[in-house]
Amino acid sequence: MVLGERVARRLKRIFQEIAERYGFEIDTQGVLDDHVHILLAVLPRYSPAQVVQRLKSISARIVFQEFPEAKEQLWGGELWNDGYFVRSVGGNVTAEAIRRYIKHQHDPKQLELNF
Numbered sequence: 001m002v003l004g005e006r007v008a009r010r011l012k013r014i015f016q017e018i019a020e021r022y023g024f025e026i027d028t029q030g031v032l033d034d035h036v037h038i039l040l041a042v043l044p045r046y047s048p049a050q051v052v053q054r055l056k057s058i059s060a061r062i063v064f065q066e067f068p069e070a071k072e073q074l075w076g077g078e079l080w081n082d083g084y085f086v087r088s089v090g091g092n093v094t095a096e097a098i099r100r101y102i103k104h105q106h107d108p109k110q111l112e113l114n115f
Helices: 005-022 048-066 068-073 095-104
Strands: 025-031 036-041
Touching (some): 005 025, 005 036, 005 048, 036 095
């Protein structure tokens, strides 16, 4: 397990702090053992790459300061990999469908998405 319960709880708060600092609005977030999903609204002055870079870099710095043992558990000592996925809401992919996915991603039986 890469992200333990304590780290996962702290990451949620860190993401909220970053969002408040930069004017993002977090609608829903889910932090699992090895990845996160966040549904957020962002001002158009930020590109998706800028948003992801801020979330990843600031959260990694804080996690490693507060949980130095986490760095030892990670291959290469990095919290986040280079990849990410961004999808805008619209068309057949509604905000409610994304919320439902994030909230129930750990339980596939509850997922009834029509993407």
